[in-house]
Structures are given as structure tokens and as C-alpha cells.
Amino acid sequence: MLSGIRAISPAVDVTNYVMLEIGHPMHAHDSSLITGGFAVRFARDGEKVITLDDVERTLNSADVLIVDDVATAAIGGVMGAGTTEVRDSTTDVLLEAAVWDPAAVSRTQRRLHLASEAGRRYERSVDPAISVAALDRCASLLAEIAGGRVEPKLTDWRADDRTDWSQPTIEIPADLPDRTAGVEYAAGTTARRLAQIGAEVTGSDPLAVTPPSWRPDLRQRADLVEEVLRLEGLESIPSVLxxxxxxxxxxxxxxxxxxxxxxxxLAGFVEVLPTPFLPAGVFDAWGLAAQDPRRNATKVLNPLEADRPQLATTLLPGLLEALGRNVSRGTADVALFAIQQVVHPTAETRAVERIPNDRRPTDDEIAGLDASLPRQPQHVAAVLAGLREPAGPWGPGRPVEASDAFEAVRVIGRAAGVEFTLRAAQELPWHPGRCAEVLVGDTVVGYAGQLHPAVIERTGLPKGACAVELDLDAVPIVETLPAPKVSPFPAVFQDISVVVDAEVASAAVVAAVRDGAGDLLEDVRLFDVYTGPQIGEGRKSLTLALRFRAADRTLTEDEASAARDAAVAVAGDRVGAVLRG
Known part of the structure; x- marks a missing residue:
């Protein structure tokens, strides 16, 4: 009981005792309940087995099983099944001692949420050379305690024909620990310390080191150096900043x-760190097409959570999940943002080659590693819901709308020293009539707007929620932002109304006016859009507020009017704008 393992029966208790004694797990089966012989195979997806804790487990093709001719006897390295469980009536016991792949045992334990004493040892590796000795020890103890008789029959099954359990030989310079730690050790220290842990050491310099079978973690030079430094005392290594x-x-x-x-x-958003893994089914809830590049996500072989096996290709799923969590806990007015990397696999992405860690990689090796990795651009994303302006004496408050997402884009642009252009677009998960693509020049770098009502309904988000996401790697870096110019002279304000075709983007008109007005134009703002019979079908009227100011003099009305007329002329040439009468 002091070991933390409860007593069950003589057969089970003896296997646990030997496991604690020499570190090799074993399992006892009631041989009268075994049909035919034992075999080892992978489970089938969806296959079910009831383990010794009376819980039905659903397996997949990565789980390893011990089976007889009709049923499953155990999940390899994790826990036995009830079909061959040792009972009070058991008279014939079959003892099993195995060596399992540590990674496979670890994955199965975590996925099934099934930790066991045997599994903890298998996932850290056991000594394959003592399996038979463990069986002999267990059988002799059981015969001594329970008064049984040991059958002189041993079945030895292995996945290959290997009989030599020694580790591969590693060559290591005798002074490598000295160079690594920056400490000059006595001659022969490396060989002496490695022999102390049970390794076979031959040669003088370099040393040929064969790790013992019970140390499968010693695979490369760095592992041997670590052992030498540990035994010599890490406190003897000087700390040099x-x-x-x-x-x-x-x-x-x-x-x-x-x-x-x-x-x-400063604009009222709160930074969060969303999960870098994609929730299962999120893109189905968004209604993304099967060929949408956001679905092409990198799969994690050993995920932290079974329902999040892929790395995020967009920040919005994690942000929207955080938004929903805040709303569900009573925070109705939410504005969140995140700046993180996402992962986009490319055609060149391939398995990363292992490089020794006892030296600096060569330039070619570093280039190969870079080519092996998927693209990891930095994105910025923000989500909003509830009231953007709180209620008070001034009124009932203003709910979030698409224009708030567009304003977030402008905030990002001003901080980055880049002027973004917004153009109407259709992109899920945004509302088709309230979505804009964000451009730098002619390059689309992201989207902003109100989320699609169907997406909001399927994901349980608040109505009217808005979002924005931009690819910062696609936005040019401005090394030095221009300092704002402040003029002591008064401004001249003028308004213009121009008529354009309905499909012309307002941002294109604003850009044309800004280019045409020249340096005297300090600010331009669109404050009204009109469509109706006075304009004509397929046309719209845009009213812009212009602010003119000169840096070195008081601007006259005539100078401002000339700049305004030049702006209208450029807008007419570029987008077909006509001054409204």
C-alpha cells in the first residue's frame, strides 16, 4: 500500500511487485479464458473494448492490441481487457511481459484519458533485455506465494528478428564535455563517467560509446555530454552572461x-491569445468551400486535444471562440484583438530532417530547414460585439456595425504608416453586403465587416458581430513614420458632391480626390451617400468634406477652390465622377 498500488489478488500483486522492483511492467491473464493463441495487431477505427476499469473505450487505428482468436485481451502497454481478467476462481495464469513503442503508448494514454502505472513506464521506455528475467522472477514469486507450479514453456514473439538489445555505438571526442561546459575536466573524466552509467567505452580519442540497453534515451553526442556534466556536477559550470x-x-x-x-x-480593444489550433468543424459552420485555402491546414501528429488536430490558418476561429466565451459569461460588449502567426502549408513543405545538436548547422542545413517549414505569416485580427458606444445621458448607446470594423482597419493602417483602401467584396464568414476587402495598392491583404447572419446563428455568436483580419506580412514595412505637420494658419472648408456609377468604390473616389487636390488638401471625409430618382438608375451621389490648409501662409478661398476643381477633374478622369449640380 505504501507504493500507492492497492492489493487485488496474488497474481496481479506479484506482477505489480516485480514492476516496482525492477521497473518492467507485466500483465497476468486467466489462461482458461484465452481462445486459441495471442497475436498483436492495430485496432480498427471505431473498435470498442471494455478495459479492467469497466469503461468501454473507442479505439482508432493507432492503438495496439493483444488479441486471441475471438476477443481483445489488452490495449498494449496501457491496460488489460475484461475478457481475460484474473478472477478469484482463476487457477491457470499466463504471464505477459512486453516492450512497446513509447510514442504509441503515450498517444493512446492521452487520447483515451487512461493513465496506468504500466503506461507511465512504457512511455518512458523499459529495458528490453530484462523481459525474460522479469517473467522468471514473477513466475517464481507466484509459485512461492500461491503454491503453484511453473510450466517450463516460454513463448517469445517479436516484431523482428532482433536479439541484440544493445544501443548503436556513438563516437564522441573525449574533450567535448569540456568544450561544451567551458570547464577543463581531468583527463579520462569522459570515459570514466560514461562507464559509470553502464556504457561500454572503447578507444581513447574519439571514444566509441555503446549505451546500455536500459538507457534508450542516449542516442547522440549531446546526450552523452549531458550525462558527463550531470555526474561531474552542474554547479561546477560557471554562469557567464x-x-x-x-x-x-x-x-x-x-x-x-x-x-x-x-x-x-487605445481604440478600446483588449488583446487576447487565442488557441493556435483549429476547432473541429469550424469551417463547415462558416460554409467554406471544399477548395478554400483556409481548409488546407497542417495536421499535428500528437495534438494536445483530439478535437483540435490542426494548426490555425486564420486567427478568427480562436478570437470568435473567445468572444463567445465572454458573452456566455455576461460580458455583452466585447472588443478583442490578437496579433499572432498562422500556418500555411505550401507545396514545398516536407518532413524536417534531423540535424545534430552538438554543432552549429551549416548555411545549407539552415536553408533546408527553412524550405521544409510551412509559411508562417503574421496576422492581426479583431472582433467586436454588443455596444460600441455605451449608453448614458447622451443616449441609448450605439451597437457595433460594419463601419467599426472598417475603422479598426484605419487604426491599424495609421499605426503601420500605411494607407489602406477598402473595396466592397464577398468573403465568408462575412456578410456579403457588409464586407470590404482591404488593399495596399492592388494587393488584397485582408477583409473586414459584419459577420454573415448564418455563421452567427450556427456558432451562437451575438447578432451584428463584426470582425477584421489582415495579413501583416503582405503589408510593406515603413521604417520611419513621417512626423505630423502642424500648421499655425487657418483652414478652408469646402464640400463637394459628385455622381458616379453605383459599382464604383467610394474609396476609389476619395483616393482620386486626394491625388488631384495636391498638398493643400489636409483631409477628405465621405459623409453622405445618396441614391434615388434625382440621380438616375445605376448611379449614386457621394458628398465629401474637404479641409484645405497651407503650411506657410493663410490660404485664400480662390486657392482652395482651384485645388477643389483639380480634385474633381482627376476624379472625373479616373472614375468618371461628375460634379452634382
């Missing part, structure tokens, strides 16, 4: 990220 090169500071990417984060925080 590296000298940082002066004058570097933050990179341009880091500066931009901080500037964007501060600007969004």
Missing part, C-alpha cells in the same frame, strides 16, 4: 507589431 551586441534594439517587424497593438488598445 552573454554580452549582447549594442545598438540593435527591436526589429522593424517588432516595432510595427507593438505600434499596432498599442493603437488598438
Amino acid at each position: 552573454p554580452t549582447a551586441p549594442a545598438g540593435r534594439g527591436l526589429s522593424a517587424v517588432q516595432k510595427r507589431r507593438r505600434a499596432i497593438g498599442k493603437s488598438l488598445a
Whole structure:
């Protein structure tokens, strides 16, 4: 009982005792309940088995089973099944000692949420050379305690013909621990310490080291160096702080990220760290097409959660999940943002080659590693729900709308020193009539707007929720932002109304007016859009507020009017704008 393992029966207790004694797990089966012989195979997807804790487990093709001719006897390395369980009436016992793949046992334990003493040892590796000795010890103890008789029959089954359990030989320079730690050890220290842990050491320099069978973790030079340093005493290694090169500071990417984060925080957003894994079925809830590139996600071989096996290709699923969690806990007015990397696999993505860690990789090896990895662009995303302006003496409050998402884009643009252009678009999960694509020049870098009502309904989000997501890697970096110019001279304000075709983007008109007005134009703002019979079918009227100011003099009305007329002329040439009479 002091070991934390409860007593069950002589057969089971003896297997547990030997496991604690020499570190090799074993399992006892009632041989009268075995039909035919034992075999080892992978489970079938969806196959079910009832384990010794009386819980039905659903397996998949990565789980390893011990089976007889009709039923499953055990989940290999994890727990036995009830079909061959040792009972009070058991008179014939079959003892099983196995060696399982540590990674497979670990995956099965975590996926099934089934931890066992045997599984804990198997996932850390056991000594394959003592399996037979463990069986002999267990059988002799059981015969001594229970008064039984040991049948002189041993069945030895293995996946290959291997009989030599020694580890591969590793060559290591005798002074490698000295060079690694920066400490000069006495001659012969490396060979002496490695022999102390049971390794076979031959040669002088380099040393040929064969790790013992009970140390499968010793696979490369770095592992051997670690053992030498551990035995010599880590406290003997001097602590020397590296000298940082002066004058570097933050990179341009880091500066931009901080500037964007501060600007969004000042605009009322709260930064969160959404999960980097995709929830199962999220893109189905969005209604994305099968060929949508966001579905092409990198799968994690050993996920932390079984229902999140893929790395995120977009930040919105995690952000919207955080939004929903806040709303469900009573926080109705929410504005969140995140700046993180996403993962986009490419055609060049391939398995990463292992590089020894006892030396610096070569330039070619580093280039190969970079080519092996998927693209990991940095994205910024924000979500909003509830009231954007709170209720008070001034009124009932204003709910979130698509224009708030567009304003978040402008906040990001000002922080990054880039002017974004917004153009009407259709992209899920956004509302087709309230979505804009965000452009830098002619390059689309993201989308913003109100979420699609169907997406909101399927995901349980608040009505009217809005979102924005931009690819920052596609946005050019401005090393130095221009300082704002402040003029002491008064401004001249003028309004213009122009008529354009209905499909012309308002942003295109604003850009044309800005280019045509020249340096005297300090600000332009669209404040009214009109469609109706006075304009004509397929046309719309845009009313813009213009603010003119000169940096070195008081601007006259005539100068402002000339700049306004030039702006209208450029808008007419570029987008077909006509001054409304």
C-alpha cells in the first residue's frame, strides 16, 4: 500500500511487485479464458473494448492490441481487457511481459484519458533485455506465494528478428564535455563517467560509446555530454552572461507589431491569445468551400486535444471562440484583438530532417530547414460585439456595425504608416453586403465587416458581430513614420458632391480626390451617400468634406477652390465622377 498500488489478488500483486522492483511492467491473464493463441495487431477505427476499469473505450487505428482468436485481451502497454481478467476462481495464469513503442503508448494514454502505472513506464521506455528475467522472477514469486507450479514453456514473439538489445555505438571526442561546459575536466573524466552509467567505452580519442540497453534515451553526442556534466556536477559550470551586441534594439517587424497593438488598445480593444489550433468543424459552420485555402491546414501528429488536430490558418476561429466565451459569461460588449502567426502549408513543405545538436548547422542545413517549414505569416485580427458606444445621458448607446470594423482597419493602417483602401467584396464568414476587402495598392491583404447572419446563428455568436483580419506580412514595412505637420494658419472648408456609377468604390473616389487636390488638401471625409430618382438608375451621389490648409501662409478661398476643381477633374478622369449640380 505504501507504493500507492492497492492489493487485488496474488497474481496481479506479484506482477505489480516485480514492476516496482525492477521497473518492467507485466500483465497476468486467466489462461482458461484465452481462445486459441495471442497475436498483436492495430485496432480498427471505431473498435470498442471494455478495459479492467469497466469503461468501454473507442479505439482508432493507432492503438495496439493483444488479441486471441475471438476477443481483445489488452490495449498494449496501457491496460488489460475484461475478457481475460484474473478472477478469484482463476487457477491457470499466463504471464505477459512486453516492450512497446513509447510514442504509441503515450498517444493512446492521452487520447483515451487512461493513465496506468504500466503506461507511465512504457512511455518512458523499459529495458528490453530484462523481459525474460522479469517473467522468471514473477513466475517464481507466484509459485512461492500461491503454491503453484511453473510450466517450463516460454513463448517469445517479436516484431523482428532482433536479439541484440544493445544501443548503436556513438563516437564522441573525449574533450567535448569540456568544450561544451567551458570547464577543463581531468583527463579520462569522459570515459570514466560514461562507464559509470553502464556504457561500454572503447578507444581513447574519439571514444566509441555503446549505451546500455536500459538507457534508450542516449542516442547522440549531446546526450552523452549531458550525462558527463550531470555526474561531474552542474554547479561546477560557471554562469557567464552573454554580452549582447549594442545598438540593435527591436526589429522593424517588432516595432510595427507593438505600434499596432498599442493603437488598438487605445481604440478600446483588449488583446487576447487565442488557441493556435483549429476547432473541429469550424469551417463547415462558416460554409467554406471544399477548395478554400483556409481548409488546407497542417495536421499535428500528437495534438494536445483530439478535437483540435490542426494548426490555425486564420486567427478568427480562436478570437470568435473567445468572444463567445465572454458573452456566455455576461460580458455583452466585447472588443478583442490578437496579433499572432498562422500556418500555411505550401507545396514545398516536407518532413524536417534531423540535424545534430552538438554543432552549429551549416548555411545549407539552415536553408533546408527553412524550405521544409510551412509559411508562417503574421496576422492581426479583431472582433467586436454588443455596444460600441455605451449608453448614458447622451443616449441609448450605439451597437457595433460594419463601419467599426472598417475603422479598426484605419487604426491599424495609421499605426503601420500605411494607407489602406477598402473595396466592397464577398468573403465568408462575412456578410456579403457588409464586407470590404482591404488593399495596399492592388494587393488584397485582408477583409473586414459584419459577420454573415448564418455563421452567427450556427456558432451562437451575438447578432451584428463584426470582425477584421489582415495579413501583416503582405503589408510593406515603413521604417520611419513621417512626423505630423502642424500648421499655425487657418483652414478652408469646402464640400463637394459628385455622381458616379453605383459599382464604383467610394474609396476609389476619395483616393482620386486626394491625388488631384495636391498638398493643400489636409483631409477628405465621405459623409453622405445618396441614391434615388434625382440621380438616375445605376448611379449614386457621394458628398465629401474637404479641409484645405497651407503650411506657410493663410490660404485664400480662390486657392482652395482651384485645388477643389483639380480634385474633381482627376476624379472625373479616373472614375468618371461628375460634379452634382
